[in-house]
Amino acid sequence: MQTTDHASLYAETHEVTNQAPPLEGINLYRADLPLQEWVRRFGGGWADEHLEAYGKLTGDSLMQAGFLANENKPVLKSHDRFGNRIDVVEFHPAYHELMTAGIAQGITSAPWANSRPGAHVARAASMYLHNQIESGTCCPMTMTYACIPSLRMQPDLAETWLPKILSGQYDPRNLPIGQKTGATIGMAMTEKQGGTDLRANTTRAQPIGAGGPGQAYELVGHKWFCSAPMCDAFLTLAQTKKGLSCFLLPRHRPDGSRNQFYIQRLKNKLGNWANASSEVEYRGALAWMVGEEGRGIPTIIEMVSLTRFDCMIGSSSLMRQALTQATHHCAYRAVGGRPLAEQPLMQNVLADLALESEAALALTMRMGKAIDSGSDEHEKKFARLVTAIGKYWICKRAPGMINEAQECLGGAGYVEENIMPRLYREAPVNSIWEGSGNVQCLDVLRALSKEPGVLEVLFSELGDGHGDAHLTRHIQQIKADFGDTDDIQYRARQLTEDVAVALQAKLLLEAGNATVSDAFIASRIAGHGRAFGTLPRGTDVAALVARATPAG
Incomplete structure (x- = not known):
């Protein structure tokens, strides 16, 4: 005699219908006719194959990495297990995957390494593709791309830093610049009391020797926002006797020891979760002046x-x-x-x-x-x-x-x-x-x-x-x-x-x-x-x- 399985009879309530299929595995460049047209219109058409390859990558595996990087936020480790102050931010492997891909694509370096016509347009298209799938990694890549004109104002510093910045390689290891294959640069300008009004900054810079462009200083002060605090160095502003000046502050001193750069906390933000935004303090941090003293903002x-x-x-x-x-x-x-x-x-x-x-x-x-x-x-x-x-x-x-x-x-x-x-x-x-x-x-x-x-x-x-x-x-x-x-x-x-x-x-x-x-x-x-x-x-x-x- 056949019996009715009541459990199976009522287990399925409905068939899933009228849902759009997953938007996966598409080429974000080939799927975007306006992007193709505007890139070509303004001189970047020579990068078409390069952009198509990145469009395929961003529309597939990197899209998934974007979700993972945001589901697993960066974590500040202020001390190691022995009680030593280390100030390290740890990221999910997906963050590093995204950074590796973006830097290899030339988002941080391509127009500076090869300044052919349309280079900034082509690079903008690469950033346009990358930012669609993950914005947090774009912050350190943007700052690294944007620092080049300022660093070139100080040739002695540029000689050390530009080859690593322009290498096209992402090297997340927490090491002095001489041991790195690639470098990223951050920026730290705003302070609690001033915000956009940079002239209200109170961070002080004291020369170690004669002072002046390219010379070493020690900085004491705070910064209310420092995005991507695991960058290898930061362009920052501090007051000298001649006024607000610009400095390059590395995470490590020339002898390999960690600089006096302290991460106070990570910001708990509305968005941009994959990126670590922080508050930092300089307690005699070693930095080198970039450009003319007292002309930090220019x-x-x-x-x-x-x-x-x-x-x-x-x-x-x-x-x-x-x-x-x-x-x-x-x-x-x-x-x-x-x-x-x-x-x-x-x-x-x-x-x-x-x-x-x-x-x-x-x-x-x-x-x-x-x-x-x-x-x-x-x-x-x-x-x-x-x-x-x-x-x-x-x-x-x-x-x-x-x-x-x-x-x-x-x-x-x-x-x-x-x-x-x-x-x-x-x-x-x-x-x-x-x-x-x-x-x-x-x-x-x-x-x-x-x-x-x-x-x-x-x-x-x-x-x-x-x-x-x-x-x-x-x-x-x-x-x-x-x-x-x-x-x-x-x-x-x-x-x-x-x-x-x-x-x-x-x-x-x-x-x-x-x-x-x-x-x-x-x-x-x-x-x-x-x-x-x-x-x-x-x-x-x-x-x-x-x-x-x-x-x-």
Whole structure:
């Protein structure tokens, strides 16, 4: 007689259906048509095969490493088991895997090791790919990339450090520089009482001998933020008799002993979990002066400019990964028998997100071209201004855009198994790090009012609107707004936003894809709603969504 197995009868409640397949094993470069086009447009097309190879790596094994590095946060070991002070931060192997790959890709060194045309654009594309899968490792790589101009101001120090920085090798061992195959450089500038106001720093530097550029000093003081404290050396600021000066402070002294560099604690942050951000103290730490005494901020300013450029790359890439996740999900998820990506209102949302992502990418890659142009005066002035404009606007747009992309996935976009919560936690850091929004907007005013030729370069770059009546009127309004200096600081954010959108519109127009440029101008300049998904009638949303959806 046959019996019924009640346990098996009720064990299965349902079949899993209507779920998007895992977005795994894709090539993040080949899946991103706008990235390919903008890299080629600004001179980085020669790196296509190199970027394709890294796109495959980031879309596959490194994506998994990104999850592991964030699930296993760095740990501070202040003392060893015998009670000796060691100040070591330990990382999960996935962190080291990510660092190894990024440095081998040339994210820290490629444009300096081979300064061919388009080198900074190609490097920006590599960083754009890497940052989509893990942002915490980007911090030490950014600082290492950005330190080169400052170090080159002090040739005697550069002779020792640059070969290790430019080696393309990641060497995480806690050893003196002479025993390393590669080196990373951090920075430690802000203090509790000053923050962005670096001139309020109280850290003191005392010369050991004669003093001056390239000479040894001992530093006493604290730093409120020191990211990546396991770097091999740090560019830092301290007061001398002649004022705030720049120093290179290594983790080890020349005799191999550890420097008087003490990690007080690791910051418990909203995001950027794989990266160790810390508070540190110098208790007679040995350091060497870089550049002219009393000119610390001018010495380090190009490093700051390059790190701000990487903030643009970082926010742009976070937006792209959020868009990738949203378009992929909506291509498969059906409601009412139709895929979300075919439904008008969702098309409006996705297309709007795609416009925001591509406009951010366009301005970022245009900045890369300006950096590549070296001594060209027009490009130098353009970079001086747009570093602040792009840092403000792109980083400001990222959190809202990523949140809207999360919403496309519904509740699944809020669960940590998905990458979206991590993208959202990462989104605010770039608007805060290296100067918050107000700092950037005031810097825009400073550049336009105090640096000859910058305003002229801006309007030369914008041109006459390139035949678009909406953009023409917008540019004319910007000119009138800058001509009115009453309460201009009060209006600095609005002015910066207007210039940023004008530059993005101009770049999209010049690229020649009318579907993209017309939709951007109609929504961002001619006027649209206050939320994403409010594109005007007549927008070819299906084409915009198709352009943004991963191509495989």
